[in-house]
Amino acid sequence: MREAAEKLLLAHEKGEPIAPIIETHPGATVADAYRIQQEQVRVWTSRGDQVKGHKVGLSSPAMQQQMGVNQPDYGHLLAGMFHLEHLPIDAGAFLQPRIEPEIAFVLSGRLSGPGVTAADAIRAVDFVVPALEIVDSRITEWKISIVDTIADNASSGGVVLGSKPTPLSSVDLRLVGCTLRIGGELVATGAGGAVLGSPLNALVWLANTLGPLGIDLEPGHVVLPGSMTRAFPVRPGDAVFADMGPLGGVTAVFAADATT
Template identity: 60%
Template sequence: MPDTALHLALAEDLLAAYVSGEPIPPLIDAHPELTVEDAYAVQLEQVRHWQAGGSAVRGHKVGLSSEAARRQIGVDEPDFGHLLDTMFYAEGEPIPTARFLQPRIEPEIAFVLRKPLQGPGVTLEQAADAVDHILPALELVDSRIRDWRISIVDTVADNASSGAVVLGATPVPVDAIDLASAPCELHLNDVVIETGDSGAVMGSPLNSLVWIANKLGEMGTALQSGHVILSGSITRVSPVAPGDHVTCTIDGLGAVSAVFS
């Protein structure tokens, strides 16, 4: 039987960390019996709390989309989190680092859907057909778990270590670039600190979209029209601090920038 009381208690611990600004010990330390299914239940308790407070789900993010990241954490598939409307910042809008506990930045390709998409059984062709356009994106990842000492259970419970999102301004058709090999650069204060290509995301970010559509479908949930799907980091993550200016450039997609106050 699901331990809903425990799920709620752990969700409250994580929610309290947002308020206090103090990370908490890994959940798995005190509760080694927790499963990934438990962790998603904890995540959903927080989403319900945010929705009750007036926030709306605007999309999802895929985490652990690279083989190296999955190997590091000891799992064989990605994870996902929810994107709330309160997480989105416009380009040029200062992002207050004090709102976050342990912020890091990563470059991504974002899909914006023109129609709902629900698995299981979603194919690459169906996923591409559901996309209205793609954008370069910067995801600010954050952890409410002390020192980023996360297991798969910890990061899933912590809404897949979500923080904030900045989207590029110019929509591009999904078939306008080769999603399997689009070069990417991450600039920190005008210095290139990371390079990669979009194939690092499950061979193609479109595979990431297929994965989350089918994963959510197994759980009885659909991706909705207008929703934003972050497909996963193209490069390694980088810490950010007040005063930093970060730009992601992706060939064929253009650039997106974020500034931190």
């Protein structure tokens, strides 16, 4: 599996997608895919990057249908993936970027599974903010299986966080609605309930999935629970705005010149 990790790392560095892992390693399992992901994270952190949280992917029926899979997955969020709202993002830094609106959790307590309950998760959340996740694939033309997306760090690319923190006690995440606009055009609507019934369920799933692997969710970490809509392609010059009602909005702006 080290060869697959090296190929993905090279795809990141050169900006050139590779053939699906499941084609070059047809016997690869989900467990193998997570080992490939972990090897890349080990390399990135050895080079000075830092793990700042995790993401749950494929947690809504819309995303599972779009990607042809039937289960969630997770990936790591590195410090280098975070972008500031309203400041131009270099679209050329990605291979095949798409955008998703999500409700991001920011933790104040540690979550260590297994055995984490919804009550445990609620106590560990400091606040939530609206977020836009830039998903990307190092696999040619997004031809991914569950093994491919997991190996590719759950198709992670970047994160833009909104600036309005909201405590959990003041909002029902299941009922939070979302409108997603690209270039001013309404492209999708969604709701928090599309994410495993509630984004909180995704947080619990993540803590209990990571725990047996010896990984805790740490205070200060950001957790992206999954998209409220399907993902949409973005290009240089696009401005993306997600309005989440009581949670406020979040904007991602992609530089018109990909080389900027």
